[in-house]
Amino acid sequence: MTNQPLRCGVAGVGYLGRHHARIHSELPGVELVGVYDADRDRAVEVAEAYGCRVFGSESELAEACEAVSVVVPTDRHCAVALPLLRSGCHLLIEKPLCVSLSEAEQILAAAEESGVVVQVGHIEHFNPVMAYLEDVVRDPRYITADRLAPFNVRGTEVGVVLDLMIHDIGIILQLVKSEVVRVDSIGVNVLSPTEDIANTRIVFENGCVANINASRVSQKKVREIRVFQPNAYLSLDFMNQGGHLLRKNGLSLDREEIPIEKGEPLMLELASFTETVRRRGDPKVDATLGKSALALAIRVTEQVKESATTA
Numbered sequence: 610m611t612n613q614p615l616r617c618g619v620a621g622v623g624y625l626g627r628h629h630a631r632i633h634s635e636l637p638g639v640e641l642v643g644v645y646d647a648d649r650d651r652a653v654e655v656a657e658a659y660g661c662r663v664f665g666s667e668s669e670l671a672e673a674c675e676a677v678s679v680v681v682p683t684d685r686h687c688a689v690a691l692p693l694l695r696s697g698c699h700l701l702i703e704k705p706l707c708v709s710l711s712e713a714e715q716i717l718a719a720a721e722e723s724g725v726v727v728q729v730g731h732i733e734h735f736n737p738v739m740a741y742l743e744d745v746v747r748d749p750r751y752i753t754a755d756r757l758a759p760f761n762v763r764g765t766e767v768g769v770v771l772d773l774m775i776h777d778i779g780i781i782l783q784l785v786k787s788e789v790v791r792v793d794s795i796g797v798n799v800l801s802p803t804e805d806i807a808n809t810r811i812v813f814e815n816g817c818v819a820n821i822n823a824s825r826v827s828q829k830k831v832r833e834i835r836v837f838q839p840n841a842y843l844s845l846d847f848m849n850q851g852g853h854l855l856r857k858n859g860l861s862l863d864r865e866e867i868p869i870e871k872g873e874p875l876m877l878e879l880a881s882f883t884e885t886v887r888r889r890g891d892p893k894v895d896a897t898l899g900k901s902a903l904a905l906a907i908r909v910t911e912q913v914k915e916s917a918t919t920a
Contacts, residue, residue, distance in 0.1 A: 614640040615883050618674035620667055620689055622655040623648045624763060625703065626680035632879045633678070634659040639883050640894035645670045660710040676726075676886050678879070679703060685753075687712035694719040696726070699886045701879065703730040704779070705771050705906060706899035713900040720781045722898060728882045728892035729899030731779040735878040737869045738845045738852070739780065742836065745854075746784050751837040754781065757827035760800050764825070768803030770796070770910045774823035778909075779894070779902040780834065787815040789905060798914030799826045804917075805835075809909045843867075 618631045619667050622644045633641040643662035646652040656663045665668040667689055668679060676699040686707045690700055694716070706713050706729050720727040733739055761776035764772045770908035791812040805826045811819040832847035842862075845852030850871045855862040867881050885892045 614638055615852070615887060616640050616642045616673065616884065617676045617677065618642050618661075618664070618670045618681060619655075619897070620646075620670060620693070621642045621679065621685075622652055623680070624761050626678070626765050627655050627658075627703055628875055629678040629680050629701075629811060629879065630655050630661070631661050632876050633883075634661070636876075636880060638887070643670060644671050645886075649859065654869070656711055667692055668696070671698050674698060675853070676700070676883065678730075678731075682766045683764075683771065684708050685912050690716055690727075691719050694723050694725060697723055697725060699726040701728045701730055701882045702896075704732070704899065705729075705767070705775050705777035706896060707903065708767065708771070710900070710904055712895070713903055717896050717900065723864045726882075726892055727896040727899075728877065728885065729894050729902075731776065731876050731894045731902065732874045733776050733780055734783065735881060736847050736874045737877075738834075738847050739783075741745045741867060741869055742780075742784060742834075744846065745843065746836055746875070748838045749817050749836050750839070751783055751785055751884055752817065752834065754819070754821045754834045755831050756822070757824045757829065757831040759828065759830070760826050761831070762778050763800045765803070765809070767827045768796070768801075768807070768913070769805050769817060769823045770809075770906050770913065772823075773820055773825060774807055774809070774903055774909065775906045776832075777821050777834065779898065781819045781821070782889055782901060782905065784836070785813050785815070785817045787813040787817060790814050792905070792912060794909045794912035795916045797854070798917070804910070807909065807913055809912075811905075822842065856892050864895065867913060895902050 645664040679702045702881045714802040794809040796807035799805040842855040
């Protein structure tokens with residue numbers, strides 16, 4: 610443990626990367642050393658806003674930093690992460706971890722060889738709603754999740770399953786803690802070359818069933834989950850950080866509003882990441898969990914493609 614600030618950087622400062630830079634500049638015990646982006650003008654703008662350097666390459670960023678947020682497009686995650694890992698940088702890689710299981714294996718191997726922390730940016734695991742779910746959910750029997758958003762070109766290098774649904778896949782895997790035995794999925798392309806709407810039904814070995822809907826061509830934003838377990842039903846809103854619990858009371862159901870202390874999930878995520886790096890601990894969402902969520906998301910994506918070709 611050292612009293613020196615943790616030297617951090619950001620690779621990729623588009624919409625989300627800019628927020629990583631902002632939060633690294635605000636976190637106690639952290640120094641935002643600098644940023645790198647293929648668009649130098651954008652990098653200069655962010656660096657001026659948060660008082661840090663602009664680096665000319667990822668290798669220069671790696672030399673100056675102990676920990677780096679990788680916030681480039683998903684299809685560039687592996688190419689950017691591997692050199693940083695081999696340089697000894699601890700990484701927070703935005704979700705999904707990458708686009709293929711072979712890339713995930715390369716990232717895991719490089720992290721193990723270098724002895725560094727890799728955390729995957731499944732941000733909802735740091736939403737105060739998730740903390741409540743992890744505390745209360747004991748025996749989930751049926752889960753439904755809806756994640757809808759208006760269309761945005763950003764993120765369309767992958768389909769809606771890897772873009773949005775993977776959030777709920779990661780959440781549900783963490784809550785159910787059982788092997789997947791069956792997956793049935795469908796999807797539709799609307800405005801992009803890949804699926805923009807998708808549904809999957811997942812059956813787990815312990816009998817729990819999850820039904821997940823994702824859309825990036827919705828007229829409104831929705832990020833909701835409902836969990837049914839014996840004698841209780843929970844309905845929670847990740848976006849507004851609130852919800853209610855219906856608990857069995859004889860032949861009636863008592864409704865309780867859930868007291869959730871609100872917080873900025875990205876701030877909580879990056880605070881957890883930097884603290885994990887300092888103590889050389891295990892991140893809440895490590896590369897193994899990130900790979901598991903990716904594997905299931907790829908399985909869903911493949912079924913969506915199959916359903917489109919046989920329709």
